[in-house]
Amino acid sequence: MTRPISVRQLQCFLAVAQERSFRRAAERLSITQPPLSRQIAELETALGVRLFDRNTHGVRLTPVGEVALRRFSSLMGEFDAAVAHVAQASHQLPRLRLGVLNWVQLDGLAAMEHGLVEGGHASGVDARTTTTIAAMSALRKNDLDAAIVLWPASMHRLRGDLVGEVPLMAFVPATSALARKRAIPVRELEALPPFFRFARAENARMYDEFTRQYASHGFVPSQEAGGPDALHVFAQIGSGRGCTCLPAPFSLHRYAGVQPGRCASGSWCRSCC
Secondary structure, X not given: OOOOOOHHHHHHHHHHHHHOOHHHHHHHXXXXXXXXXXXXXXXXXXXXXXXXXXXXXXXXXXXXXHHHHHHHHHHHHHHHHHHHHHHHXXXXXXXEEEEEEOOOOOOOHHHHHHHHHHOOOOOEEEEEEEOHHHHHHHXXXXXXXXXXXXXXXXXXXXXXXXXXXXXXXXXXEOXXXXXXXXXXXXXXXXXXXXXXEOOHHHOHHHHHHHHHHHHHOOOOOOOEEEOOOHHHHHHHHHOOOOEEEEEHHHHHOOOOOEEEEEEOOOOEEEEEO
C-alpha cells in the first residue's frame, strides 16, 4: 500500500457495500456518482485489490471485499464511538469556579482558560469577584475550585502557590504637594492624615504584613481611618482629605481629585492561587 487511506474512502466503500448500488450509496452520502466512484477507485488502488465486481445487474463484493466489509465496519464503528466520546467529554468536564479580587487584572484569563480546555482539565472558567477572606471560606466549603487572593492568608486545609507580586501605589489629593512627585516615599504620607486602610478585623494577616512593610520604611501613620471600600476612600481623598496605598491596578482608573504615585519605598502585595 503506497497511498494513505482516508476515512471518507472507507465511508464510501461501506455505503456501496451495504447498498449494493452506487446510485443508492451516492444518495445516502448526498453526493453524485462520479466522486463516489473516484473514492472507491482510489481505495482499491491504495489497497492493491479489487473490492467490487460490477456488471449490468449491479454490484457484488469480491471475496476480498467481503473481508473488507467485516473489518472496515468494525473499524468505523470504533471510530464513530471514539468521535462521540471525545465530543461529549467537553460537556462532561466541569467548569473551573475561580474567585478573583475585584481589582485583579484579568487580561491573562482567556489564555489560562484556553490552556485548561486544551489540556482536558475543564470545559471553561467561571470567574467570580470576591475578597481574600470570602474566597478562603468559599474554598473550604467547596463553593470555589481556586482563587487568586492576597498573601499572606490562612492556608488551613488549603494549598497555595505564589503567582506574582503587585507594587503598591500611593494615592494622594491632586492638590497636595506630593501629587507633583512621580515616586512618593511612603514615610512622607504622614503629612496627609488620615491614612485610609481596611480594618484589621477584615484580614489580620494582611493588615499586619502591610504594617510591617510600612514600618520597615519608617512610616507609622499618626492617624488612621477605616475604608469600607475603595470608592469611599477615593471620594475622601478627592475632596482633599487623607491618603492611602493600594495595589497598582487601581491606578489604571481615574478618580476625580486623586493623584496616584509609585511608592518609592518599594512596598508590594503578593497574589496567591
